[in-house]
Amino acid sequence: MTFGAGRLSNMIRNQRNEEYRMLELSRLSKRYGAVVALDECSFRVERGRMLGFLGPNGAGKTTAMRSVFNLVSLDGGSVTWRGRPVGQTERLHFGYMPEQRGLYPKMKIGKQLTYLGRIHGMTGAEAGATAERWLEELGLSDRIGDPLEKLSHGNQQRVQLAAALIHDPELLVLDEPFSGLDPFGVETMSEILRSRAAAGAAVVFSSHQLDMVEDLCQDVAIIHQGRVVMGGEVRRLKMDSPYWVIEMEMRAVDTGRLSRLESVVSVDFDGYRHRIVVRKGGDLSDLVSRLDLGGDVRHFTFSAPSLSELFREAVTG
Amino acid sequence: MTSWQAIRLVMGREIRERSRSGAFIVSVAITLLLVAAVLFLPLIFADDDVRYEVGVVGDGNQVVIDAAVALANPPGREVRTTIEVVPFATREAAERAADTEEVDGVLMDGMQIVVRGAGGEAGGALESLLQRGARSVQIESLVASGAGEVVDILTSQPLEVRSLSGADAEENSGRSLIAFGGLMLLYMAVLLYGSLILSGVTEEKTNRVVEVLLAAFEPWQLLAGKILGIGMLGLFQFVGTVVIALVGINLTGVVDLPAFPVDSILVLVLWFILGYSLFAVMFGAAGALVSRAEDAQTVVAPISLVAVAGFFIAIQAVSNPTSTLSVVTTFIPPTAPFVAPVRFAFQAIPLWQMALSVALMVLTLAVTTRLAGRVYLGGLLRFGSRVGIREAFRSAEL
Numbered sequence: 210m211t212f213g214a215g216r217l218s219n220m221i222r223n224q225r226n227e228e229y230r231m232l233e234l235s236r237l238s239k240r241y242g243a244v245v246a247l248d249e250c251s252f253r254v255e256r257g258r259m260l261g262f263l264g265p266n267g268a269g270k271t272t273a274m275r276s277v278f279n280l281v282s283l284d285g286g287s288v289t290w291r292g293r294p295v296g297q298t299e300r301l302h303f304g305y306m307p308e309q310r311g312l313y314p315k316m317k318i319g320k321q322l323t324y325l326g327r328i329h330g331m332t333g334a335e336a337g338a339t340a341e342r343w344l345e346e347l348g349l350s351d352r353i354g355d356p357l358e359k360l361s362h363g364n365q366q367r368v369q370l371a372a373a374l375i376h377d378p379e380l381l382v383l384d385e386p387f388s389g390l391d392p393f394g395v396e397t398m399s400e401i402l403r404s405r406a407a408a409g410a411a412v413v414f415s416s417h418q419l420d421m422v423e424d425l426c427q428d429v430a431i432i433h434q435g436r437v438v439m440g441g442e443v444r445r446l447k448m449d450s451p452y453w454v455i456e457m458e459m460r461a462v463d464t465g466r467l468s469r470l471e472s473v474v475s476v477d478f479d480g481y482r483h484r485i486v487v488r489k490g491g492d493l494s495d496l497v498s499r500l501d502l503g504g505d506v507r508h509f510t511f512s513a514p515s516l517s518e519l520f521r522e523a524v525t526g
Numbered sequence: 527m528t529s530w531q532a533i534r535l536v537m538g539r540e541i542r543e544r545s546r547s548g549a550f551i552v553s554v555a556i557t558l559l560l561v562a563a564v565l566f567l568p569l570i571f572a573d574d575d576v577r578y579e580v581g582v583v584g585d586g587n588q589v590v591i592d593a594a595v596a597l598a599n600p601p602g603r604e605v606r607t608t609i610e611v612v613p614f615a616t617r618e619a620a621e622r623a624a625d626t627e628e629v630d631g632v633l634m635d636g637m638q639i640v641v642r643g644a645g646g647e648a649g650g651a652l653e654s655l656l657q658r659g660a661r662s663v664q665i666e667s668l669v670a671s672g673a674g675e676v677v678d679i680l681t682s683q684p685l686e687v688r689s690l691s692g693a694d695a696e697e698n699s700g701r702s703l704i705a706f707g708g709l710m711l712l713y714m715a716v717l718l719y720g721s722l723i724l725s726g727v728t729e730e731k732t733n734r735v736v737e738v739l740l741a742a743f744e745p746w747q748l749l750a751g752k753i754l755g756i757g758m759l760g761l762f763q764f765v766g767t768v769v770i771a772l773v774g775i776n777l778t779g780v781v782d783l784p785a786f787p788v789d790s791i792l793v794l795v796l797w798f799i800l801g802y803s804l805f806a807v808m809f810g811a812a813g814a815l816v817s818r819a820e821d822a823q824t825v826v827a828p829i830s831l832v833a834v835a836g837f838f839i840a841i842q843a844v845s846n847p848t849s850t851l852s853v854v855t856t857f858i859p860p861t862a863p864f865v866a867p868v869r870f871a872f873q874a875i876p877l878w879q880m881a882l883s884v885a886l887m888v889l890t891l892a893v894t895t896r897l898a899g900r901v902y903l904g905g906l907l908r909f910g911s912r913v914g915i916r917e918a919f920r921s922a923e924l
Binding site: 275278280297298300301303305307310311312313314315316324325327328329330372 | 734737
């Protein structure tokens with residue numbers, strides 16, 4: 210008698226999925242008059258991982274993120290947290306940074322953060338102590354008694370981040386957290402998001418900076434016209450991509466000839482290197498021989514497509 | 527977190543942040559200055575010497591008159607007030623003299639004042655002067671004996687007043703003061719605190735903090751907390767002003783009140799709460815429709831207009847508390863908060879009308895709160911240009 214090893218591993222995997230499945234958006238639909246904002250949009254964010262939420266402007270990112278906080282009256286679909294519908298109690302454990310940043314300009318930042326901690330269920334003392342700790346970490350200890358409007362733009366952004374994190378949320382939803390940040394701000398933000406995920410939080414953020422997403426995120430969801438057109442683990446998506454990317458540097462290559470080769474999808478030349486996207490399937494050595502490399506090859510790499518290429522592929526079809 | 531906890535948090539923030547803000551402190555100071563000005567200016571600007579002739583009957587009158595004269599002539603005051611005493615043998619003779627205006631009033635046994643009629647300038651001022659004199663005599667004897675309640679003395683009239691032309695006129699002058707003063711305060715408070723709601727809601731939308739708040743709160747909790755918090759401040763200021771004004775009136779004797787009108791104060795407070803709530807809810811919804819403070823005034827114009835209309839109808843009710851217009855507007859919720867207390871001050875509203883008016887108001891409040899809550903929610907997250915009220919209503923189908 211053989212024990213169903215396959216079934217056992219499936220069981221284990223399902224169990225782990227249950228445990229890890231934190232936020233799940235399933236088949237969200239929303240129309241504003243004739244405009245379709247969300248069209249059966251589905252994806253999930255798991256604990257300890259970061260998901261990059263990508264899409265062109267107007268694809269429905271903000272609407273989807275708002276729906277997590279019940280800020281959108283959905284026409285259909287559901288948002289669940291650990292398998293249960295999201296209500297006010299669940300949302301106490303969520304942190305949110307809206308695309309349009311905003312806090313009370315005239316309220317002292319220490320008091321402001323304390324208040325935001327309390328509205329997420331912390332006691333006054335707890336929230337006060339955490340606010341102090343965050344301001345210290347962000348280098349703003351000496352400004353604790355200043356109203357927000359007295360701070361520089363960059364420092365206001367820091368306070369905004371602390372506002373989303375003050376209650377140590379299990380889920381972080383950030384709408385374009387990197388926009389408007391200088392390189393130091395970007396670094397601080399990346400560090401903090403990484404450490405939140407490492408501490409077990411589920412993190413989702415939207416961005417147009419695909420390189421950064423590729424750098425930070427294990428998972429992505431690409432939304433286009435209200436629908437998730439590509440989603441999953443970044444590594445898997447790359448491996449599963451039907452394309453390879455060849456990057457090479459050599460003298461005297463006829464770009465026109467390369468692009469006419471069978472299975473070549475596109476050829477780019479940036480003045481130094483050619484970047485050739487080829488369809489998978491054929492024999493690689495055959496392709497290489499047909500490239501007719503000749504002499505003088507200074508660089509030749511062979512890789513999966515970048516996230517930008519996956520994105521372009523997903524969105525333009 | 528329960529809804530009540532959420533509401534309390536919002537309320538607490540409103541009270542803490544606003545009570546500390548300069549604008550609030552200035553508005554409290556200005557209100558108190560206005561009250562003080564109304565109470566004390568007539569004393570300061572009185573510029574003619576005053577002379578009264580008072581008939582006296584029986585004993586114990588001189589001490590009251592001496593005290594009154596002393597009070598009327600504080601050191602440094604240039605205007606002199608004198609009281610000439612005309613003794614009469616019998617009560618009847620004294621009353622006859624008062625009726626023919628031979629004397630300005632009659633003091634009997636240091637216990638009772640008889641005046642010809644009320645409302646007359648000399649009669650009212652003399653009466654309140656004698657009342658103050660009698661009160662200071664009472665206080666002195668209290669200090670000497672150590673018995674009795676100061677509050678009783680301050681809030682009651684030491685001398686009984688009898689009017690030869692009937693008591694109604696007397697009472698009416700006091701009542702119209704309560705009605706008119708109360709109406710002014712009520713109107714100011716409703717508009718002032720209502721507009722604080724408006725600017726508070728718009729402000730949260732303008733600086734976008736509302737999205738962070740709504741991620742944790744339900745919209746109605748946010749609106750309720752804001753209305754309750756600002757309402758508490760308003761109530762505090764309103765009741766404080768009314769009490770200070772009344773105590774001040776009793777002490778300075780600028781005008782004479784029949785008695786400390788506790789019932790009228792309670793009715794004023796009740797209608798302040800109801801009126802403020804109704805207008806606050808409407809202002810809150812209006813505030814959610816605009817993203818910029820400049821647009822706010824346009825949106826609230828219709829609401830403010832209703833309040834102004836209510837105010838003018840109520841002024842009409844001061845002179846004519848039982849007219850058809852006054853009765854009808856008692857049952858129209860947006861005007862009721864102004865008209866009903868005025869009619870009550872004149873005791874010109876039957877209990878059933880008051881009860882019905884309050885019931886209609888509460889019902890309207892319940893309905894308006896739901897509708898306004900929906901407009902509020904629909905408007906809040908639509909930034910940029912002004913949101914139409916129907917559009918906001920439709921977009922919030924939660």
